Structure formats: C-alpha cells, structure tokens
Amino acid sequence: MRNPPTLLSLAIDSAVINFCRISDLSFVPEHILLELFVRTLKAGKLNEKILKLFIATGKEEILSVIESLNIQHILVPVLPTLIIKDDEVDIVIGALQSDLTSFMEAWRPMFSRFHLIIVKDPDLKEELKVPGGFNLNLYTKSDMDKVVDSSSSTISFSGYSCRYFGYLMSRKKYIISIDDDCIPAKDSKGELIDAVAQHITNLTTPATPFFFNTLYDPFSEGTDFVRGYPFSLRSGVECGLSCGLWLNLADYDAPTQALKPSARNSRYVDAVLTVPARTMLPLSGINIAFNNELVGPTLLPAFRLAKEGKFRWETVEDIWTGMCAKVVCDHLRLGVKSGLPYVWRQERGNAVESLKKEWEGVQLMEEVVPFFQSVRLSEAAVTAEDCIAEIAASVKEQLGRSNPMFARAAENMVEWIKLWKQVRSL
Amino acid sequence: MRNPPTLLSLAIDSAVINFCRISDLSFVPEHILLELFVRTLKAGKLNEKILKLFIATGKEEILSVIESLNIQHILVPVLPTLIIKDDEVDIVIGALQSDLTSFMEAWRPMFSRFHLIIVKDPDLKEELKVPGGFNLNLYTKSDMDKVVDSSSSTISFSGYSCRYFGYLMSRKKYIISIDDDCIPAKDSKGELIDAVAQHITNLTTPATPFFFNTLYDPFSEGTDFVRGYPFSLRSGVECGLSCGLWLNLADYDAPTQALKPSARNSRYVDAVLTVPARTMLPLSGINIAFNNELVGPTLLPAFRLAKEGKFRWETVEDIWTGMCAKVVCDHLRLGVKSGLPYVWRQERGNAVESLKKEWEGVQLMEEVVPFFQSVRLSEAAVTAEDCIAEIAASVKEQLGRSNPMFARAAENMVEWIKLWKQVRSL
Numbered sequence: 001m002r003n004p005p006t007l008l009s010l011a012i013d014s015a016v017i018n019f020c021r022i023s024d025l026s027f028v029p030e031h032i033l034l035e036l037f038v039r040t041l042k043a044g045k046l047n048e049k050i051l052k053l054f055i056a057t058g059k060e061e062i063l064s065v066i067e068s069l070n071i072q073h074i075l076v077p078v079l080p081t082l083i084i085k086d087d088e089v090d091i092v093i094g095a096l097q098s099d100l101t102s103f104m105e106a107w108r109p110m111f112s113r114f115h116l117i118i119v120k121d122p123d124l125k126e127e128l129k130v131p132g133g134f135n136l137n138l139y140t141k142s143d144m145d146k147v148v149d150s151s152s153s154t155i156s157f158s159g160y161s162c163r164y165f166g167y168l169m170s171r172k173k174y175i176i177s178i179d180d181d182c183i184p185a186k187d188s189k190g191e192l193i194d195a196v197a198q199h200i201t202n203l204t205t206p207a208t209p210f211f212f213n214t215l216y217d218p219f220s221e222g223t224d225f226v227r228g229y230p231f232s233l234r235s236g237v238e239c240g241l242s243c244g245l246w247l248n249l250a251d252y253d254a255p256t257q258a259l260k261p262s263a264r265n266s267r268y269v270d271a272v273l274t275v276p277a278r279t280m281l282p283l284s285g286i287n288i289a290f291n292n293e294l295v296g297p298t299l300l301p302a303f304r305l306a307k308e309g310k311f312r313w314e315t316v317e318d319i320w321t322g323m324c325a326k327v328v329c330d331h332l333r334l335g336v337k338s339g340l341p342y343v344w345r346q347e348r349g350n351a352v353e354s355l356k357k358e359w360e361g362v363q364l365m366e367e368v369v370p371f372f373q374s375v376r377l378s379e380a381a382v383t384a385e386d387c388i389a390e391i392a393a394s395v396k397e398q399l400g401r402s403n404p405m406f407a408r409a410a411e412n413m414v415e416w417i418k419l420w421k422q423v424r425s426l
Numbered sequence: 427m428r429n430p431p432t433l434l435s436l437a438i439d440s441a442v443i444n445f446c447r448i449s450d451l452s453f454v455p456e457h458i459l460l461e462l463f464v465r466t467l468k469a470g471k472l473n474e475k476i477l478k479l480f481i482a483t484g485k486e487e488i489l490s491v492i493e494s495l496n497i498q499h500i501l502v503p504v505l506p507t508l509i510i511k512d513d514e515v516d517i518v519i520g521a522l523q524s525d526l527t528s529f530m531e532a533w534r535p536m537f538s539r540f541h542l543i544i545v546k547d548p549d550l551k552e553e554l555k556v557p558g559g560f561n562l563n564l565y566t567k568s569d570m571d572k573v574v575d576s577s578s579s580t581i582s583f584s585g586y587s588c589r590y591f592g593y594l595m596s597r598k599k600y601i602i603s604i605d606d607d608c609i610p611a612k613d614s615k616g617e618l619i620d621a622v623a624q625h626i627t628n629l630t631t632p633a634t635p636f637f638f639n640t641l642y643d644p645f646s647e648g649t650d651f652v653r654g655y656p657f658s659l660r661s662g663v664e665c666g667l668s669c670g671l672w673l674n675l676a677d678y679d680a681p682t683q684a685l686k687p688s689a690r691n692s693r694y695v696d697a698v699l700t701v702p703a704r705t706m707l708p709l710s711g712i713n714i715a716f717n718n719e720l721v722g723p724t725l726l727p728a729f730r731l732a733k734e735g736k737f738r739w740e741t742v743e744d745i746w747t748g749m750c751a752k753v754v755c756d757h758l759r760l761g762v763k764s765g766l767p768y769v770w771r772q773e774r775g776n777a778v779e780s781l782k783k784e785w786e787g788v789q790l791m792e793e794v795v796p797f798f799q800s801v802r803l804s805e806a807a808v809t810a811e812d813c814i815a816e817i818a819a820s821v822k823e824q825l826g827r828s829n830p831m832f833a834r835a836a837e838n839m840v841e842w843i844k845l846w847k848q849v850r851s852l
Contacts, residue, residue: 228708228745279702282654319654
C-alpha cells in the first residue's frame, strides 16, 4: 500500500498550480524551494516569470541547479510585439482519436500554461482519454446538441469540423489549433520548437501584405525591410491568421501522396512571410492560429465533401475556410502569415484508399479558386461577419447552380454567422 | 631562371582548355592522366561530364584519387528542368573596383565553365586587373561610346549602371549578374553555394505566380504542391527573373543601415518562391539572373538619383528596373522568383555618409510603388519591348509632372528600347 501524501507534498503541489499568485519565494526554506523547483519543471510550468522568482531568492543551491541544467533566460527581442497574457489564449484541439495521452504529453511543455478546449469528434464512440494536469474544457456531442439544434441546423461538427465547435465556444482573443496527429517538431539545430510561442509572435507582430519583403518577415529577429521598401508601408497592419507548416508527413492531397508514398518533408525553412494581398493560398488546418476578435467568424465549417473522411487528405473544409479568411483579411486590411512554426506530422492512413474520396475535392478546387480570386466585397462590409454574409451570397449566386455542394456551403455560412452571434449574445 | 615548360606540360595545358572536344581518355597513359586530372582540378574545370571521362578510363590510380578527394557525382533530380548548355549563359559583372582578382578567384569554381562579360564602370580611372583563365569579353568606356552617342543619348552607364551595357551586348539566352563586392556564401551545412547553378535551376523550372504554395517552390527537390493547389495551375509558367539574396551585409537602405550599423543578415532561409502576380517587390540588383530572350529589355538603366553614388544604398536604379520587370512578367504571364541562391556581401562604405544622398530615393519610393502597383498594360503589348514602351508612356503621363527625374526615366526607357533593337539589328 502506498503512503498517503505528506502535507508538505500537497502544499508544494498546490503552489505549483497557483504559481500565478506567488510574487516572492525568498521566505521558503532552501530544501522546499528545491523540491518546488523540481516539481515545477516536471509539470512543465517553468516559464520566464517563475524562473525569475527562483533566481531572485539568491539561494545558492537553486542557482547551481539552474546553471547545471543550462536553463537560460529567453532574450526578448526589441520588436513591436504586443505582450499578451496567458489567459488571452485558447488552444483548441479536435479529438479524432480516443487516446490523447501521447499527444498531450508531447505538448505539455508548450500547452500547460494555457487554457485548452478539447472537442471530441461526435462520430468517435470510445471514451476520450486525456491526461491530468491541464486546465481545460472538454466538449462532446451533448454540448453541441445544446447549442445547435441538429434537427433544423445544417451545420455539422463531425470529423475535423469538430474543432469549429471549440472556436464557437471560445471567448479568448487568440486561438491556436493543432491536429491531434502532430507532435512538436525540432528546428535545424535539433531544438524542440515552441509552436505556441511562434504563433503568438506571428499574431502580435505586424503583417505586410501590400509589398513583398525579399528578406521575409521584417519583424523577425535579425531582419528588417529591404532597400526600396516604402517607409509608409513599414508599420504594416494587424495579423489576422497565422498558418504554420509541417515536417515529416507533408500536407499533400491523396493523388500526390499516392503517387509519392515515400515523400516526406524534411526541409526546414526558417522563415515567416506575409502572403501578399489578393493572393490566395491553400490553408491547411493542421497547425494554425488566429485573432478571434478580428477574424473569428471566418473560420467556419461550411464546405463538406460528400465522402469526407477522417484523414486530412480526404477533406477540403480547411482550404475553403482559408480562402474565406484570406478574402476577408484582404478586404479588412489584415495580414495572413505563413511559415514558422513547424509541427511534426505522424503517419496515418492509406492514401491509395483515400483516392476514391479525394478526387471530388481536387475537381472542385478548379471552380473554388477562381471564385475566391475574383470575389470582391462592398464597402458596407466592415466586420468579419458582414464579409462572410457577402461571400455566402456570392457563392450562392455564382457557384450554387453548378454543384449542390456549393449551395449547401453558402447556407452553412449564413447559418454559422447566426450561430456565432447567438452564442455571443448569451 | 625558370626552365621553359616541357612539351608534355604544354600538351596538358592545351587539353585542359579544350576538354569540350575530348570524348575519350582511355588511351592516355596513367601518369599523364593523373597530371591532367590535377591540372583540371586546379583550373576549376572539373565538371560532371569531365569527371565521367576520367572514371570511364577505369584506371585504378585515378579512381582512388577521386575517391580519396571524396569527389561525388551530382544526383540530377527528376524535375521538369530544362537542360541548358554552358554556352547559353553569360555572366555579366559590373566592375566598380579596379582589382577584380580576389572576386574572380573566389568565383572561379562556379564561373570558369561560362562566358563572362565584364563591364568597367566608365568613372573608374585605374586600369582593370582581371586574373587569367576565364573566357571573357571586357567592355570599357570606349566600347560604350561606339554604341551609344553620348552627345545625343540620355542613357548613362556610370556606376552600377555599367552592367546594363553588358546586358545590351549579350546574345545569350540567360544572364547572371553578381556585384563585385560579393563572394560565394556557405549554406547552413557549411558547404559553398553554387549561385550560378541555383539561378539556372530557378530560371529553367516553372514559376507559379497565380496561387501561393505554402511549401514554397514546388519544383524544388523533396517538395510538391500542397493539398488544395488547383491541378490546372500546377504546370506553372516560364520564369523570367530570379532574384537571389545576401548573407552578411544585407541590402538595407542608408537610414536603416545607419540606424543599425552592426545589423548583419545571418539567417539562411532554404527556400525559393515565386513572388505572386500583382505583388511588387524591391528587386536588389546584387545577385540576379534572368531569361534574356523573355525579359531582357526590361532590365534597363532608367532611374538615376541626382546624387547617385557608388554604394548600393546610394542607388535605386535596380529597384525601378525590378518593378518594370515585375509588371512586364505579370502582364506576359511569366514568373519572378526570390530566395536562393545567397551570396556573401562584404563590407563597404559608410552608411551615415550616404544618408545625405539616399533620402531622395527613399522619398521617391512613396510615389514609385503606388504607380507600379496600379499600372496596367494593353493587350496590344505582347513583347517586353512593347510593355516597356507602354510603361514609359504612363510614367511620363502620371509621374512626369511631379518630378523631372521621372520624366527623364521615361525618356531613358524609350531610348533604351531603341538602343536594344538597334544593337540586335546589327
């Protein structure tokens, strides 16, 4: 039989959880401080602020442990970065697999500071396994049914679309979302990449959609605007959307993946760039972040293939949503960034099997892309909601007759805006 | 006194120079073969084809030397790359300094296979020092005077503009041009970068200006089009212009360089991308290549600051020319790529001193950029020459009144097209 925990041990656990309220550790005896430090580390809670608290104690043993582990202060670059608080961020995870243990443990060092929203795919029958030690809300089908009347609504949250329920329920300014088959990647020096921190940097530094900077993101450390870049455009605009990338399994469509089954992405490109205004891109929903206040309603579950599956290459919902978001960002003079951070995508599925389903998505893109390239919004559209309503009307008018799937997408977009406003009015 | 060279030695020298005519080495005695191999290496002439000749001899000593030096075959990727011949390329160097020895020696391994055009800045008084062993044409002020009547022409080839005389005289399909203060850079693995080979790859693989690929150039080794990229756009278009980048001294303007005197670019971004259609960029003339048949006449010496100097940050001629080329490429449905290859820029000049001159360029960009962003060409413009004539007319009409410099630029553009046609009609 295990001994019950000591009072000291419980007190330390409680301190680790409530670190945000602690502003001084100098009164804590050294041996307790050491134990607290070790447990903080294990819990993945050591951040810049907490490290400073430990260093401020001046206790020799603590300082030598910090030194021996080679824990270093992160140099904060002098850039026009907004400082954001941890509680301004929601990390939204769509659970398409029932056991999230290895996924969550891999991300613990990056996720544990933030609030998480986990949304279980309503098609998933097994009970969800989520490890402890996270601050999270879990949403399942019953929560969806309370918000959306499935008898009258056309909106579906099944498969990858489950994450949109998390977007709907979040009240935070920034949302970060990563597929549950991805773990942290390593950079070219072999160091683990903090995808959350990089997304926050992307969202909180300006974007430059109106002129291309050949040295990529001028707000990255060690770079700047190249000679010839107009000064009047250097302050940039707010960033609405940050699209991260993937190492290992790249996000190819089923035909490409079937044709090149051994193709893996190993090229680490150390850059972020603003996708220029009026340029469309294939947004991949695998690893994204957005400013929920600015563009929240544009990330929506509107476009569902008849044979949509549970692998990314069997879906195009994120591609559609990405082009909606890009058109809205262009119209509202906001930026969309692409590049860092990378995540590591693990192997899943059989591309040849998926070919049956995915051809439909491939064919539809031939109509979808020219539509989004040419759609223009009126000056009356001043919010993301207005913009989506106008895009929905154009989809219905210009694409609706060619394929009933487009008409349904237009309906879903209108429905989504209603739902979005309704949830926010509660 | 040195001994005169032996007949054998002279024969080997001659063989090195005339390797293109040799198709078999198997009859050469082994000790001569070894000497030939060493001299070929020293002359920087060992290429894939010559290496194969040596290997085909099957001589053990040769094979072991090749092995001991770890000389390896370059794997040619299976990509839609046009195979081009060495004699389709001109490397054009504008000489702004009189001693090109260290510049040329640094580039010998990359340059020696190709024909070079060296153009001496007409303002440079000292005699030009160029090392031997290159196949080159050297142009000086007297050559310019033969082609351009300086009493009637407004075109000036002084300073960085001297290279345009080389573009004018070249009859090759591809032109590569690198500033004489740059040497080969190293990639992130510490290997020397062959900027010439990378530029040729950029120019001979398709460009994709009509939709953004989040994994950068889909024709690079190990990458492809991302899910959602329309298949109808995947064949791409021809590439007109390849803009390389710079490590160490970045191409900032004088104010930025003066503000951050110690700023150096150390970020090696392993990517090439097509700059999207209708997106303007600040072309830097430091390290470029272009398809002379497609866009040759668009690289032109039109825009000269009143106080233009001999440092890059004192000029904007290349920025102007780059926007002309981009507008023409967009109109003719050609691509402009930016990214790899990097060159290493060495230190020169004093940015604070240059501030007096460069403010003018900085101010003018505020008018230049919106002009090029909005200029549209007629369907009647089907060649680069037509396009430049239309742009010149718009410059005169829309910008000409605000500053005499713009009116002069328009005149220079018209003049350049005349000159271009005249030289080609000889």
